Amino acid sequence: MFVSCLLLFSSWKKRRWSHLPPGPPPIPFLGNMLQVDVKDLIPSLRKLSETYGPMYTFHLGSRPCIVLSGYQALKEALIDKAEVFSGRGDFPAVQMWSNGNGIVYGTGERWRQLRRFAITTFKNFGMGKRSIEERIKEEAQILVAELRKTNGQPFDPTFFLSCAGSNIICTLVFGDRFEYTDHQFLTLMGLINSNWKLMSSTWGQLLFTFPKIMRHVPGPHRQIYKNYLKLAEFVGERLRLNKETLDPNNPRDFIDCFLIKLEQEKNNPDTHFTEETMSKTTVNLFFAGTETVSSTLKYGLRILLRHPEVEEKLHEEIDRVIGPNRSPCMEDRARMPYTDAVIHEIQRFADIVPMGVPHTVTRDIEFRGYHIPKDMNIIPLLCTSQFDPSQFKNPNTFDPGHFLDKNGRFKKNDAFMAFSAGKRVCLGEGLAVMELFIFLTSILQSFNLKPLMDSRDIDITPESSGLGNIPRPYQFCLLPR
Ligand code: HEM
Structure with a gap:
């Protein structure tokens, strides 16, 4: 019995993976899961x-993937x-x-057309131009006014930043903003926040690894699907x-543009x-655009609490270039290399989407001496570019100098991949x-910014890590300047 199992396993292994790059030896059904800490998949x-x-085969349960680092x-x-690498891989949680x-x-083709449509529509509404910048400036002033209400008392910034x-x-997307007290808005943000956390939790990682089994196992991960349905329900109501x-x-927003497109295409059977x-695209945009920015800011403020010397230099540059009497605008950035470098370094260090979103190859390809068959899942470990010691002097240290030249000018680094790269690069x-x-x-x-403890004791490692790196919950005070 034992021998026949071994023979079966050996022929199974040979048949399926002989052409792929080497990796840890898998066992049937579990793949490589005994060789990693499922609770902490990314470090493993x-x-x-x-x-x-930099390229190896890894078996997520029975699914082989190529991991790139x-x-x-x-x-x-x-x-x-x-x-070729622009296909979208399995993402079981969704x-x-x-x-x-x-x-x-x-x-x-569907993705290609949707992406092109979304980019054009956003451009028409002024993304990259002045009008959306004006809206961001207005929202920033509302944010500052809300933050002022904390009166220098300790608070958690999550809610305001979200x-x-x-x-x-x-x-x-919807043509309008919501008040920070709007009940429906708060429910929606709760759903997005909950899914982001669940996808980054141990349950989320188990679901990523064993989707077929985990779909039937009770646990908090099953809430992900229900939360998506609720988000889609809200979007459905807005569509109506x-x-x-x-x-x-006179289209007012992304949804209006989509409705017009539906009408134009109504006689096209394909x-x-x-x-x-x-509905799915709108939920995508809402989800992708909400939690990423607020998590980065939340992580960023915590990093600045840990590094008051960086905060001080930021204040100096803001006071010198912008002063106290007008709102910051994008034109200022070119004259603020230190701030630009700090924001890049926050994004590098916080590494909000550490393993990207899985890709696939859209056709068979010879790559780095191996044959990768069409539809093979690719895991682009973006974190390994962001922390690549050959590209960053001290990758594990928060250092804005990673993005500054010796004259203090902003220095681009192609290994910065917070938004990924290539055809699937972040649309937002x-x-x-x-x-x-x-x-x-x-x-x-x-x-x-005023911390509630000695700066040196602030832990800037993430609380959990999966789809997203989740910053630790914290409180601090804001003292008006
Ligand atoms: C700091 C903020 C953000 C970060 C770090 C971020 C990061 C990412 C990453 C890593 C991907 C995966 C790319 C890939 O598959 O290789 C992605 C995709 C995407 N992001 Fe963002 N993102 C951010 C903000 C936004 C915003 C504001 C929007 C809203 C429009 C957005 C919309 C999207 C969309 C639609 C995709 C899917 C693109 C595709 O599959 O073609 N993101 N983002």
Whole structure:
């Protein structure tokens, strides 16, 4: 019995993976799961790359994946072979809800058309131009006014930062912002926040690894699907309202533009623009645009509490370039290399999406001496580029100097991959860059940060790490300047 099992296993292994790059030897059903700490998958995957190199095969349960690590391998795949590596890989936490539809989880021609449509629509609404910048500036002033109400008392910034970040995407998608006290808005942000945390928790990582089993195991991970349904319900309601009040000559938001597109395409039997696609895409944008920006800011403020010397230099640059009497704007950034470097370093160090979102290859390809078959899952460990010792002097230290030259000018580094790279690069990068700059400078223009403990005791490692690196919960005080 034992011998026949061994023979069976050996032929199974030979048949399926002989052409793939080497990796830790898998066992049936469990794959490589006994070789990693499932609760802490990302450090385990990073560690394996020390043994197997920048490209190795890893079995998530019974699914083989290629793990890419280090700037060089990621660049060769995501940038040099961008088209082939542009497929979207399995993301079990969302699969049940998304069914491969929408921008983030779509693939092939549908994804291409949706992405192009979203980029054009956002451009028409002024992403990268003045009007959206004006809206961010307005929201920043509202944020500062809300923060002022904390009266120098200890508070947790999560709520305020989520409201501000989310309102920008709401303005684009739904045409309007919400009050920070709006009950429906708070429920929505609660759903997004809960899913981001669940996907980054041990349960989320177990679901990522053993989707077939975990879908039937009771636990908090099952809430992810329910939360998505609730988000889709809200979006459905907004779609109905927009439909009732649509003026095709005067689109107000992303949803109006999508409704117009639906009408144009209604006689095309092969169209990718359907109500379901619209709903999934809208939820995608809302989700991707809310938690990422607010988590980065929340992480960033905690890092500044840990590094008061950096905060001091930021104040100096803000006072010198912007002064106290006007709102920060994007034009200021070119004259604020230190602030620019700090924001890049916050994004590098906080590493909010450490293993990216899985990709696939869209056709068979010879890559780095191995044959990778079409549809193979690729895990781009973005964190390994962001912390690549060949690209950053002290990758494990928070140091804005990583993005400054010897004359104090801003210095770009291609290994900075917070937004990923290539054809799937974050669609909201331009928007996020504006939000991070304007929100952070507006806060620091108005306040000094005061920690509740000795700065040196502040832990700036994440609380948990999965889809996202989740910053530790904390409180601090804001003292008006
Ligand atoms: C600091 C903020 C942000 C970070 C760090 C971030 C990071 C990322 C990353 C790592 C990906 C995966 C790319 C890949 O598959 O290789 C991604 C995709 C995406 N992001 Fe962002 N993002 C941010 C903000 C935003 C915002 C504000 C939006 C809103 C428009 C947005 C919309 C998207 C979309 C739609 C995708 C899917 C792109 C595709 O599959 O074609 N993101 N983002």
